[in-house]
Amino acid sequence: MLRFAAIGLDHRHVYDMTAGLIAAGAACVGHDPETTDPRVLNGFRKRFPQVPAVDRERLLDDPSIDFIVLCAGPCDRAGVAIEAMRRGKDVMVDKPGVTTAEQLAAVEAAVRQTGRIWSICLGRLTSPSVQAALRVVRSGELGRLVHLTSLAPHRLNRALRPAWFFERDAYGGIINDIGVHAIDQFLAFADAPDASIAAATIGCFGTAADIAPSGFEDFAEFSLRAAGVSGNMLGTMRLDWFTPDGLPDWGDGRLFLVGTEGTLELRKNLDIEGRAGGNHMFVANQQRTRYCDCSDLPVTYYRDFLDDVRDRSGGMMENGRVFTVCRLALRCQATAVRFTP
Structure with a gap:
């Protein structure tokens, strides 16, 4: 063991x-x-x-x-x-x-x-619904993937956060922190080894004035381009710390995929007026629409990691991909335009 x-x-x-x-x-x-x-x-x-x-x-x-x-x-x-x-x-x-x-x-x-x-x-590795969506895309049901939109709102929970959470040098900025999930997800769906940054914006819109000077950012939006196996793909990602307290989860994470033959939507955390729980997938193709509850699908990341440690197979996630994701997140963070409301 x-x-x-x-x-x-x-x-x-x-x-x-x-x-x-x-x-x-x-x-x-x-x-x-x-x-x-x-x-x-x-x-x-x-x-x-x-x-x-x-x-x-x-x-x-x-x-x-x-x-x-x-x-x-x-x-x-x-x-x-x-x-x-x-x-x-x-x-x-x-x-x-x-x-x-x-x-x-x-x-x-x-x-x-x-x-x-x-x-x-990373979130992609531990999300049943994202893994299910990747299988749909790779099956060809959506045709050639054209665009991805990722929405990643989070609840601030200020009273529960340690001091470093609000210090720019300590956490690395909003894109480097929570945007790294979206970047990894984009590369996986694009089936691309790397991406270029089309635009990036960061800002502090609603956070209390006493912590804003420390460099905390509560909103970001950025766009990526990638040349994948099946062609060029675009992606737009939004991150924020504005989940309202009335929402029964830390955020309403969503993913939208547009392909030449179909579309797909994930509601990762909840369906605010519908089905219970998270990991909801909705697919529309040329013949029909369908819904899939992905909540019971297995997550293999931890098992795959142990297999890699045990037999050095590298099958779970090559270090090269991890480095690329981090490099893109850091570059996107560094080049983002800071928007002052």
Whole structure:
């Protein structure tokens, strides 16, 4: 059985990542209690009472630990990941895996030098509905894919956020932070190795004046172009922190695909006046429309990651794709025009 440790309990994503790996057959044998948010640490201990607290250095030095799950503050993730890889461990990291181009270059160098796996837990990999939509696209039902629109609203939950969440240098900007999901998703649907940036805009529209000067951004919109296997494709992505409290989820994530022979829509989180739960897919082709509840479809990311750690197959997600996604996110963030309302 593969063994792992949780280091950097600074974001609640560590709960799902740890639970997913345990369900896939791995054993969590320790957690580093160092945190910038005691609420996350308490939540981890409540969910995984059997996992002992162990000093970070001991976890990194333990040769029986195969990999680490890393949810430290975003600007600290690259350094911890590099240290872990140099000590013989693979890494599954929360997004964003890096916050600067220099960090990305250092991570790439560490992967080359050590041969270790550095995997970012991206939304596409853990979403049943996105995986279902990819199968529809690859079946040819929609014809040649022409355009993708991704909407990713989030709830701010200001009272629950640690200080680093609002500091531009700490989290890397809105596109680098949550936009990395959309970029990875776009490349997957375009079946393209890379993309070019057509336009990018960021701004701070509704956030309280006392945190706006720190560089926090609550809205972004950007467009990408890609030359995929079946032809050129365009994509428009919108990100924001404006999910209203009245919505019964953290956001109404949606995806729209336009093909030459059909269209597809995903409502990832909820159907606000209809069916219960999330992972709703709607398809229209030349003959009919259909609905698919994707909520019970299996998510294989955690199992695939363990297979890669075990047999070094690289089948789950090549590091080259992860680096491309990060590079695009950083470039898009750096070149975005800041809009002042």
